[in-house]
Amino acid sequence: MNSTRTIVSRAARMAAAKPKASRSFVTSIAASPARCNKAPIITACNLVQTRGMKTLDFGGSKETVWERSDFPKEKLAKIFANDTFAVLGYGTQGYAQSLNLRDNGLKVIVGVRKGGHSWEQAKKDGWVEGKTLFTIEEAADKGTVLMYLLSDAGQKHGWATVKPYVTKGKTLYFSHGFSVVFHEQTGVVPPKDVDVILAAPKGSGATVRSLFLEGRGINSSVAIFQDASGQARERAFAMGVAIGSGYLYETTFEKEVHSDLVGERGILMGAIQGAFAAQYDVLRAKGHSPSEAFNETVEEATQSLYPLVSKHGMDWMYANCSTTARRGALDWAPKFYDATKPVFEALYAAVEDGSETRRSLEENSRPDYRERLEEELRVIRESEMWRAGKTVRSLRPENVK
Numbered sequence: 001m002n003s004t005r006t007i008v009s010r011a012a013r014m015a016a017a018k019p020k021a022s023r024s025f026v027t028s029i030a031a032s033p034a035r036c037n038k039a040p041i042i043t044a045c046n047l048v049q050t051r052g053m054k055t056l057d058f059g060g061s062k063e064t065v066w067e068r069s070d071f072p073k074e075k076l077a078k079i080f081a082n083d084t085f086a087v088l089g090y091g092t093q094g095y096a097q098s099l100n101l102r103d104n105g106l107k108v109i110v111g112v113r114k115g116g117h118s119w120e121q122a123k124k125d126g127w128v129e130g131k132t133l134f135t136i137e138e139a140a141d142k143g144t145v146l147m148y149l150l151s152d153a154g155q156k157h158g159w160a161t162v163k164p165y166v167t168k169g170k171t172l173y174f175s176h177g178f179s180v181v182f183h184e185q186t187g188v189v190p191p192k193d194v195d196v197i198l199a200a201p202k203g204s205g206a207t208v209r210s211l212f213l214e215g216r217g218i219n220s221s222v223a224i225f226q227d228a229s230g231q232a233r234e235r236a237f238a239m240g241v242a243i244g245s246g247y248l249y250e251t252t253f254e255k256e257v258h259s260d261l262v263g264e265r266g267i268l269m270g271a272i273q274g275a276f277a278a279q280y281d282v283l284r285a286k287g288h289s290p291s292e293a294f295n296e297t298v299e300e301a302t303q304s305l306y307p308l309v310s311k312h313g314m315d316w317m318y319a320n321c322s323t324t325a326r327r328g329a330l331d332w333a334p335k336f337y338d339a340t341k342p343v344f345e346a347l348y349a350a351v352e353d354g355s356e357t358r359r360s361l362e363e364n365s366r367p368d369y370r371e372r373l374e375e376e377l378r379v380i381r382e383s384e385m386w387r388a389g390k391t392v393r394s395l396r397p398e399n400v401k
């Protein structure tokens with residue numbers, strides 16, 4: 001498609017012409033936090049604001065969204081005055097959430113396997129053995145809020161170790177509904193006398209940390225599975241903010257795990273690799289060079305069109321490409337919809353009936369899972385498409401030395 005230049009130049013003009021009107025509701029709220037303190041007001045963009053939460057119109061459905069400014073540091077300190085957060089696991093989420101909690105002035109300890117990769121990493125990040133860094137058992141014993149952030153397969157294996165410390169009055173916290181929803185596979189069944197809550201950042205731990213450090217926050221889902229204290233809801237939203245979220249969307253454990261597993265297997269990762277490879281292979285089979293096939297499949301998408309879709313929406317992108325590109329895209333979109341919808345339906349069914357979690361637990365519990373994973377990633381990395389991509393990326397202005 002030859003539309004990139006048209007799109008970019010029009011994008012620049014549009015951005016210069018009406019920067020505010022084209023912003024999403026959420027972005028404009030973030031840019032004007034002072035407006036959020038007036039309760040309730042109705043704006044031209046169908047926004048109902050009350051202190052503590054906002055009801056927004058999402059494509060015709062009203063949903064309630066909480067935001068970071070609803071829980072300033074002083075309020076967090078009050079809500080969690082008697083709590084010790086025990087972050088069990090120090091992968092990307094454990095790392096980001098523990099540091100953000102600590103920077104928010106809360107009492108945090110980390111619990112990981114002694115001598116493992118995470119143990120060494122936690123020490124590098126300033127957690128001190130015997131003071132703030134403990135074994136999983138020790139941390140689970142000392143903590144009042146147990147943040148179960150081992151890998152999802154690790155949560156299954158670690159549950160026998162952690163369960164004795166999940167005692168009356170404590171809070172059990174997750175960042176994924178996986179273990180609890182698929183308890184028949186994981187064995188994770190929390191006792192009835194604890195709060196069970198979830199805050200699931202919609203992004204990698206690296207982004208959870210970097211957005212927090214920038215003074216912003218990531219979007220997160222929040223859910224309450226069990227409210228033994230009667231305060232689980234407020235504590236769940238407060239925790240969502242304390243770990244570094246900007247906006248919080250309420251859901252259930254079940255909906256969180258279903259949508260998350262579908263998304264990552266689908267459009268976020270599985271579907272794009274599948275669709276990229278299919279188009280690339282067709283172009284190559286028809287005699288196009290690797291660079292042409294890659295540029296037309298991946299580079300133009302990620303470098304030009306997707307950022308514009310992100311910024312302005314799909315209709316805007318269609319409206320600002322060439323008439324030729326637009327006509328073809330409008331005609332072919334329904335065909336791709338029809339071709340892929342049954343795949344998404346099959347995917348949802350496999351998530352819902354537990355096949356996907358079963359496979360994930362089996363594969364990720366194998367002693368040689370890292371080696372097997374590396375072999376699968378090597379095949380992708382060494383495929384012609386992604387080797388061509390490496391060369392194309394090296395030619396981006398920022399990468400040319």
Ligand SMILES: NC(=O)c1ccc[n+]([C@@H]2O[C@H](COP(=O)([O-])OP(=O)(O)OC[C@H]3O[C@@H](n4cnc5c(N)ncnc54)[C@H](OP(=O)(O)O)[C@@H]3O)[C@@H](O)[C@H]2O)c1
Nearest residue numbers: 089090091092093113116117118149150151154175176204
């Ligand atoms: N990654 C994301 O972007 C993301 C986003 C949202 C939510 N989540 C959720 O957040 C949770 C944590 O995910 P993550 O990506 O941060 O972690 P992860 O990389 O999946 O897990 C790493 C941690 O689990 C520990 N671990 C693994 N198996 C263990 C076992 N058998 N016994 C003891 N420790 C074990 C590791 O310790 P060692 O170093 O000692 O092996 C390490 O500390 C998961 O529920 C995940 O679904 C993740």
